[in-house]
Amino acid sequence: MNILQINSSARSNGAFSTQLANVLATKLLNSHAGSTLVLRDLATNPHPVLDEATLAALMTAAEARTAAQAASVAKNDALIAEVQAADTLIIATPMYNFGITAQLKNWIDAIARAGVTFKYGTNGPEGLLIGKKVYVVLTRGGVHRGTTGDTIADYMRTVLGFLGMSQVEFIYAEGLNMGDEMQSKGISQAHSEIELAVA
Numbered sequence: 001m002n003i004l005q006i007n008s009s010a011r012s013n014g015a016f017s018t019q020l021a022n023v024l025a026t027k028l029l030n031s032h033a034g035s036t037l038v039l040r041d042l043a044t045n046p047h048p049v050l051d052e053a054t055l056a057a058l059m060t061a062a063e064a065r066t067a068a069q070a071a072s073v074a075k076n077d078a079l080i081a082e083v084q085a086a087d088t089l090i091i092a093t094p095m096y097n098f099g100i101t102a103q104l105k106n107w108i109d110a111i112a113r114a115g116v117t118f119k120y121g122t123n124g125p126e127g128l129l130i131g132k133k134v135y136v137v138l139t140r141g142g143v144h145r146g147t148t149g150d151t152i153a154d155y156m157r158t159v160l161g162f163l164g165m166s167q168v169e170f171i172y173a174e175g176l177n178m179g180d181e182m183q184s185k186g187i188s189q190a191h192s193e194i195e196l197a198v199a
Contacts, residue, residue, distance in 0.1 A: 001087050004038050004083060006089065007042060008042045008094075008100065009103075017138075020173060024137065024197065042106070047106045049102075053069075056069070057070075076113070083111050083132075087131075087132060088133045089134045127163045127166075128164050137173075139176060139190075141177030156168065156170075171197060172190060
């Protein structure tokens with residue numbers, strides 16, 4: 001099993017989402033002999049935002065790109081190659097103001113490329129990143145699961161499915177900023193869900 005772990009918290013150390021993703025990755029590695037792990041930490045190694053210059057580089061034919069444009073596209077190519085090589089993805093994402101982090105959005109914008117990770121056919125869009133299992137570790141200060149405030153789960157299911165990754169499982173840790181008791185309960189619940197996911 002080739003595992004790709006994406007940490008998207010703005011904090012490089014101490015983030016609950018990162019801690020729980022690490023636990024899940026360790027358990028998967030221990031339960032599948034010979035597995036490998038590639039770690040992409042978007043706090044310590046942030047990916048550039050999708051801007052006008054990046055769009056221009058992507059829309060320019062490879063042979064006509066400037067050196068700067070080629071370097072820009074190469075950064076995206078590296079992220080795409082990591083996803084293509086992975087059998088399993090672990091995406092750790094806290095909730096910031098009811099959405100995913102800017103770091104994670106930049107990563108998604110980099111890997112979503114027409115003709116490479118999805119294509120448009122006669123029947124509409126078709127995802128090309130198929131056959132992969134994705135675990136999304138969701139951490140929140142409040143409690144939003146199953147409510148209209150849980151915008152991240154629907155978004156992640158939609159965008160991953162669009163790219164062909166339909167096997168998506170969510171692991172929740174909620175109430176983390178609602179006092180020690182709620183925090184302990186939220187972390188404990190996440191550990192239980194990790195055990196079930198690995199089993």
